[in-house]
Amino acid sequence: MYSQGLIGADGRTDETPEFLEAFQQRVDAEEKIEPTDAMPEGYRRTLVRQIGQHAHSEIVGMLPEGNWITRAPSLRRKAALLAKVQDEGGHGLYLYSAAETLGVSREQMTEELHSGKAKYSSIFNYPTLSWADIGTVGWLVDGAAIMNQIPLCRCSFGPYARAMIRVCKEESFHQRQGYEIIMTLAQGTEAQKEMAQDSLNRWWWPALMMFGPHDGDSEHSDQSMKWKIKRFTNDELRQKFIDATVPQAEYLGLKVPDPELKWNEEKGGYDHGEIDWDEFWRVVKGHGRMNRDRIKARKAAWDNGAWVREAATAHAEKRRTRRMAAE
Amino acid sequence: MAIYQALLELADDHLVLGHRISEWCGHAPMLEEDLAMPNMALDLIGTSRTLYEHAGELEGKGQSEDDLAYLRGERDYRNCLLVERPNEDFAHTMLRQLYFAAFMYPYWIAAEKSSDEVVRGVAGKAQKEMAYHIRHAGEWVIRLGDGTDESATRMREAVDALSIYVDELFDSSPAAQEAEAAGVLPKRADLRAEWDKTIAQVFDEALLTLPAVPFAQRGGREGLHDEGLGHLLAEMQSVYRAHPGARW
């Protein structure tokens, strides 16, 4: 799950126009670029940043949902949620591996996350306050993520595209899992219905923000499109998401919290109200409700685990020495 | 009803331990372990579900797996004390897992001869899971025991802290004794030699020794738990209990 809005291509390069032109021709011909291929420095930097952000989003994304594993209200839901959060960890792992093919280490990326240098999707800076949020996160947040991620399976960079194919395959159960939770609540007791509506009220706008700023305000977006790292614009994907999601909410009898939401026959899509961009930038800049807690939790896991990683390394060294002595 | 009660004991062991491991999710020492631990938790929770469901059927009062998991309080839970011990650190968590799996592996192998078809079914699946848990937790115990000074100290502390809960694994409650006599469940006391052997193999490589236990703690099977279980259950059951009769 990632916010493409935070990601723009780094267009700066020192390469010759001939080299850039030849590279562009390969991309235009839908040739995949592999890690050892010659590539513009800007392309490499953009990918390192984007894949890193994407990986961080998966890892930080484990926290808001992990918050409810121990309270899941049935054993069936508990198992499914645990498997889902585990998947997010796996996706982070595949993505870190893809970024590592470009010469950055996971440790480096992890340090950048902890220092605040690297960003992750802002959606995870919102708190999960009820069991319904687990449904909504699966339904809306994973739904928005899928809109973003399916085009990434065709990304020009081979390792990223391959990781995304695996991610998308695994992720197909996530959104269904979420929708099933919300559906059960929407068809349940009054209190459960209220819980579902309250959750939709809180997550609708942040979910729309996942697609990033308006196309006009999105820096370097054109370069990313040209390099086929990105295949659709922020607004295109957002519109697609709204058009797909509104009928799903209606089916549940839930109300999308946007008074300006209206079907527009002419464009064959919904018109909608304006996103609170102040809130968007506030959270991006680190002032969301959960920004500090999320990084604190990640740092704590990393720092508290240092002695375990050191022990594993020390033991591996001992094993090697013993094996050499035996030979 | 003795068999119902004995199955609940077994189911409670698996759910409580699975829950404890799931508390790690997103907080493991490395990403690879954030993938490994949920696999173990899912194995345990899966086994508990089958056992609860079967217990509910045998009881015949229409209690579902969730009724049994979510509506019994700490005095009604009959898990052994080992599984409810808090995670503490990675050393405690892996040792607790090794101790439990080293017991359950021969248990499930013996349970393949159960007179109860569901128990035989669980036994076939769970013994493979437990074999892997022994390997995974065992390899970690070896690495931590024979790693750095700090990891070795932590590992020894874990051994010291958890060994007083081992003897209870081999006790059979009156309900379990009946189930054993009826050929439904294996005799717990018979599994000690196998457990000792597994642990000795791991400890030998981990440079650890099993301490003498001056006084073994017991009581889980009578619902006499440590203080932590009540908190675990309060958290686990909070949503379910706040909405009586709701479907999820």
Place this chain on the structure above:
Amino acid sequence: MVNTTPLWEVFIRPRNGLAHKHVGSLHAADEIMALQAARDVYTRRGEGNSVWVVPSAAITASDPDQAEENFEPTGDKIYRHPTFYEIPEEVGNM
């Protein structure tokens, strides 16, 4: 100190009769933990029945700068392909 745990490449055989195929990579301190991590990360949905792990550092790769001299000379050796030879249709498949 940045503790860099070695990187491993993971290969999985989906079922007997097929070759092991590269599926991704992971970090682990030694080969036993690498195998276990590969099992836990890459076979959660019944993806295979055999796993190989290889230290990434042990792979010797061809030099992309030599790709042309390595792989292009083969392009005009069309007589290595069956379609180079003309056999009358009535002779049948060969």
